Amino acid sequence: MTNSIEDMTLKAEVILVTGSNTSECHPVIANYVREAVMKNGAKLIVVDPKRIDLVDYAEIWLQPKPGNNVAWINGFMNVIINNNLHDEEFINEHTEGFEELKKVVERYTPEYVEEITGIPAEKLEKAAKIYGEAKAASILYAMGITQHSNGTDNVKSLANLAMITGNIGKEGAGVNPLRGQNNVQGACDMGGLPNVYPGYQPVDNEENCKKFSSEWGASCNINKGAPLTEIPNLVEEGKLKALYIMGENPLVSDPDLNHLKKCIEKLDFIVVQDIFMTETAQYADVVLPGACFAEKDGTFTNTERRVQRVRKAVNPPGEAKDDLTILSMLAEKFGVKYSNNPEDVFEEIRKVTPQYAGITYKRIEENDGVCWPCPDEEHPGTPILHVGKIARGKGLLTPIENKPPVEQPDEEYPFILTTGRRYEHFHTATMTRRARALNYYSPEPRLEINPEDAKQLGINDGDEIIVKSRRGEVKTKAMISDRVSKGVVFGCFHFSEAAINVLTLHALDPVAKIPEYKVCAVRIEKA
Amino acid sequence: MSEELVKLKIDGQEVEVPRGTTILQAAKKLGIRIPTMCYHERLTPIGSCRMCMVEVKDYDHPVPACMTPVEEDIEVITDSDLLFEIRRNALKLMLLNHPLDCPICDKGGECDLQDLVYEFQIDKVEFQEKLPNKGLPEYATPFIRQWADRCIMCLRCITACREITGRQAIDIVGKGWDARVAVVDEEACKSCGECLFVCPTGALTDKLCNIKGRLWTYNRVQTTCGYCGVGCQLELNVYENKVIKVTSKNGVGPNKGSLCIKGRFGYEFIHSEDRLTKPLIKKNGDFVEASWDEALTLIKDKLTEIKEKYGPDSIYGLTSARATNEENYTFQKFFRSVIGTNNIDHCARL
Numbered sequence: 001m002t003n004s005i006e007d008m009t010l011k012a013e014v015i016l017v018t019g020s021n022t023s024e025c026h027p028v029i030a031n032y033v034r035e036a037v038m039k040n041g042a043k044l045i046v047v048d049p050k051r052i053d054l055v056d057y058a059e060i061w062l063q064p065k066p067g068n069n070v071a072w073i074n075g076f077m078n079v080i081i082n083n084n085l086h087d088e089e090f091i092n093e094h095t096e097g098f099e100e101l102k103k104v105v106e107r108y109t110p111e112y113v114e115e116i117t118g119i120p121a122e123k124l125e126k127a128a129k130i131y132g133e134a135k136a137a138s139i140l141y142a143m144g145i146t147q148h149s150n151g152t153d154n155v156k157s158l159a160n161l162a163m164i165t166g167n168i169g170k171e172g173a174g175v176n177p178l179r180g181q182n183n184v185q186g187a188c189d190m191g192g193l194p195n196v197y198p199g200y201q202p203v204d205n206e207e208n209c210k211k212f213s214s215e216w217g218a219s220c221n222i223n224k225g226a227p228l229t230e231i232p233n234l235v236e237e238g239k240l241k242a243l244y245i246m247g248e249n250p251l252v253s254d255p256d257l258n259h260l261k262k263c264i265e266k267l268d269f270i271v272v273q274d275i276f277m278t279e280t281a282q283y284a285d286v287v288l289p290g291a292c293f294a295e296k297d298g299t300f301t302n303t304e305r306r307v308q309r310v311r312k313a314v315n316p317p318g319e320a321k322d323d324l325t326i327l328s329m330l331a332e333k334f335g336v337k338y339s340n341n342p343e344d345v346f347e348e349i350r351k352v353t354p355q356y357a358g359i360t361y362k363r364i365e366e367n368d369g370v371c372w373p374c375p376d377e378e379h380p381g382t383p384i385l386h387v388g389k390i391a392r393g394k395g396l397l398t399p400i401e402n403k404p405p406v407e408q409p410d411e412e413y414p415f416i417l418t419t420g421r422r423y424e425h426f427h428t429a430t431m432t433r434r435a436r437a438l439n440y441y442s443p444e445p446r447l448e449i450n451p452e453d454a455k456q457l458g459i460n461d462g463d464e465i466i467v468k469s470r471r472g473e474v475k476t477k478a479m480i481s482d483r484v485s486k487g488v489v490f491g492c493f494h495f496s497e498a499a500i501n502v503l504t505l506h507a508l509d510p511v512a513k514i515p516e517y518k519v520c521a522v523r524i525e526k527a
Numbered sequence: 528m529s530e531e532l533v534k535l536k537i538d539g540q541e542v543e544v545p546r547g548t549t550i551l552q553a554a555k556k557l558g559i560r561i562p563t564m565c566y567h568e569r570l571t572p573i574g575s576c577r578m579c580m581v582e583v584k585d586y587d588h589p590v591p592a593c594m595t596p597v598e599e600d601i602e603v604i605t606d607s608d609l610l611f612e613i614r615r616n617a618l619k620l621m622l623l624n625h626p627l628d629c630p631i632c633d634k635g636g637e638c639d640l641q642d643l644v645y646e647f648q649i650d651k652v653e654f655q656e657k658l659p660n661k662g663l664p665e666y667a668t669p670f671i672r673q674w675a676d677r678c679i680m681c682l683r684c685i686t687a688c689r690e691i692t693g694r695q696a697i698d699i700v701g702k703g704w705d706a707r708v709a710v711v712d713e714e715a716c717k718s719c720g721e722c723l724f725v726c727p728t729g730a731l732t733d734k735l736c737n738i739k740g741r742l743w744t745y746n747r748v749q750t751t752c753g754y755c756g757v758g759c760q761l762e763l764n765v766y767e768n769k770v771i772k773v774t775s776k777n778g779v780g781p782n783k784g785s786l787c788i789k790g791r792f793g794y795e796f797i798h799s800e801d802r803l804t805k806p807l808i809k810k811n812g813d814f815v816e817a818s819w820d821e822a823l824t825l826i827k828d829k830l831t832e833i834k835e836k837y838g839p840d841s842i843y844g845l846t847s848a849r850a851t852n853e854e855n856y857t858f859q860k861f862f863r864s865v866i867g868t869n870n871i872d873h874c875a876r877l
């Protein structure tokens with residue numbers, strides 16, 4: 001996120017929420033959005049194929065057909081430029097590429113966008129003006145924007161929109177991705193990625209390679225690793241033999257599950273470190289019992305880049321151990337000494353991660369968390385990015401064309417399936433399904449379907465149905481809901497017995513390698 | 528933006544605050560405490576309890592500090608015999624209907640009402656009415672118990688449900704002596720527990736866990752929620768190595784005390800019977816319990832063998848968006864420096 005949670009809501013004049021079912025996935029942020037609308041009179045624009053809860057508070061709701069985000073974003077820019085609502089000063093001073101961008105968005109007139117997305121032209125125009133006229137407008141987005149085969153394009157387009165209106169580097173503005181899992185941000189910051197060391201320092205760079213090799217007393221590999229979505233291919237090609245999984249459950253969360261399972265069975269050796277016997281752990285050769293957040297000390301970094309403390313409250317059950325202890329024990333077997341004291345490790349992190357250099361446990365304690373970048377111990381931390389200057393010097397405006405989703409509905413598979421989360425559950429639900437309070441509300445998987453479609457198919461609420469895609473089928477129950485539009489159905493991926501990802505498609509965004517979860521074509525039959 | 532400033536005096540001290548500030552906020556700026564009950568930082572002032580009454584020179588009547596905006600040159604008095612009596616009577620009114628069952632109340636020890644009653648030295652309830660017992664009605668969510676008799680009608684819960692969560696699941700029902708907080712829209716409740724969080728008394732209590740400890744017998748550990756990326760700050764309430772409740776602190780963390788159902792009521796998995804407690808090794812298709820040493824030695828032998836035979840890039844490590852920074856750091860360090868591969872990723876994209 002470029003801005004902090006409080007800033008992007010309570011300081012904003014206009015809030016644009018897109019591809020984020022905020023009330024379900026980030027409930028406390030939804031509270032802030034509501035507070036901004038109800039108490040500060042902020043105007044809320046929602047752009048989402050689904051009638052999400054926040055629509056009730058919106059000044060205007062645009063309902064595009066799933067998977068054509070670039071079109072409406074370009075449409076916004078078209079209206080803004082034509083009405084002279086862009087911020088010329090900011091564009092000249094802080095960005096480059098405006099003329100090229102202008103040429104592309106020129107074609108995305110509200111009428112043309114209506115053709116592609118189904119959003120009525122006058123509604124698009126109205127919403128774009130609301131955004132463009134605001135002194136400070138923030139954008140909040142989540143997986144509904146990124147989980148597409150052109151997810152990177154979507155994100156860049158939103159950045160274009162924010163930049164041409166000068167909504168970067170100031171209060172109440174910014175482009176703010178809401179991160180899903182509690183420490184996704186931290187896992188990325190710490191170099192839990194195939195191409196970068198901690199602090200996003202590229203691995204395929206001699207200097208970095210040298211630096212980390214000497215820091216760790218080893219010789220690091222200068223070749224980038226493969227992203228996890230390429231694991232199935234690597235296994236098939238015989239290049240991958242062993243998998244070590246710490247606290248993840250890819251056999252429910254990953255796309256095209258049937259294929260993945262077959263691949264995983266081919267591996268020589270699998271280690272899973274987790275707190276439960278997950279679907280993935282079943283396939284392991286060795287399972288190590290881990291500790292949950294309540295049983296360890298350390299830090300998490302939240303979606304606003306705020307580094308906060310995790311504190312141990314109870315002991316792990318039986319012989320279970322926290323991951324840090326397990327890793328240090330394993331390292332010892334390899335003849336290497338690793339500290340299992342979180343604060344010591346954090347001190348090492350600070351040393352090699354420039355963004356974290358000024359953060360200490362003590363400062364976290366004293367300041368209710370510290371937002372990175374924080375280059376030294378005098379620095380207060382950075383709740384808002386790009387103030388005064390865009391991080392890369394000048395913000396690059398990238399002209400982008402709309403690309404329709406890879407898989408379009410057709411006669412055989414007439415519905416668009418989109419997937420997501422539900423309020424009560426979390427990711428693959430290994431934790432939430434074991435909490436009575438959360439299971440009480442969503443004890444079973446459901447597929448949301450529009451009342452008109454349901455009527456046509458002769459399906460009633462709660463009926464058992466079979467959902468088929470080109471890749472597999474899943475049995476589930478119907479939930480009649482006018483939150484989804486005609487021709488669209490919505491399923492969540494929390495439930496392993498109706499693992500929706502059996503249906504989804506392995507079409508990846510070429511840059512970010514994110515699977516296209518939001519759009520695939522399906523057929524629905526009564527069971 | 529330049530804000531218009533207003534100058535005033537509180538208890539003889541001068542203070543300057545932006546126009547629109549309430550007397551309560553201005554006093555806070557000076558470090559002067561005015562007792563309150565229904566007022567809550569995150570909510571629009573309610574003005575139902577009259578605990579915060581103050582005198583203003585040249586005003587006809589005392590006014591509620593939580594709702595009255597400052598005016599140029601006013602002189603406020605926050606403590607006097609008259610105010611003490613007004614506040615004492617306001618408390619007595621609250622107690623009319625409130626049983627003094629502190630010894631069996633979950634809230635005992637951190638109850639605003641209990642504290643104020645003590646402060647104002649009310650040792651007997653003069654006009655306690657024999658009212659019909661309201662009992663334990665069905666509440667909006669099965670995870671909260673409503674003790675209707677303990678309710679002092681401050682309306683914080685209703686205001687929080689409307690303003691913070693936007694649900695409007697509860698409201699006042701009935702009139703006069705019969706008036707009470709009740710569920711008006713069962714479907715609307717999201718079990719966020721915001722009403723429970725703001726209730727100053729024991730009228731709403733946590734019902735999820737059947738182990739109950741007194742406040743001073745358990746530990747509160749502040750930590751970060753383990754579910755979503757908002758990173759709400761919460762307190763795990765621990766009794767004999769068991770999490771029995773989750774609470775939160777007003778104004779603390781990005782959530783400022785708010786939580787959702789997952790953070791507030793989703794802690795039971797911690798002590799689930801399904802937790803893994805021993806290392807397991809698969810032998811002939813079945814998992815067999817093993818010692819740590821045995822399991823780790825096997826991992827070391829296997830990974831070394833595979834690395835020697837197929838090279839370091841034949842090994843892949845999935846780290847976790849749920850693990851701490853320190854664990855993630857150590858995991859990638861292990862893979863990069865000991866195994867020698869950059870084949871590391873996690874579920875960020877999913």
Ligand code: SF4
Nearest residue numbers: 688716717719720722
């Ligand atoms: S739990 Fe939340 S939604 Fe339910 S009544 Fe209380 S405040 Fe309202």
Ligand code: SF4
Nearest residue numbers: 678679681682684726
């Ligand atoms: S239930 Fe609690 S918060 Fe609600 S009115 Fe009664 S005392 Fe106040």
Ligand code: SF4
Nearest residue numbers: 752754755759787790
């Ligand atoms: S309490 Fe809810 S909103 Fe807050 S971090 Fe936890 S899951 Fe997210």
Ligand code: FES
Nearest residue numbers: 574576577579593
């Ligand atoms: S605190 Fe002001 S009226 Fe209750």
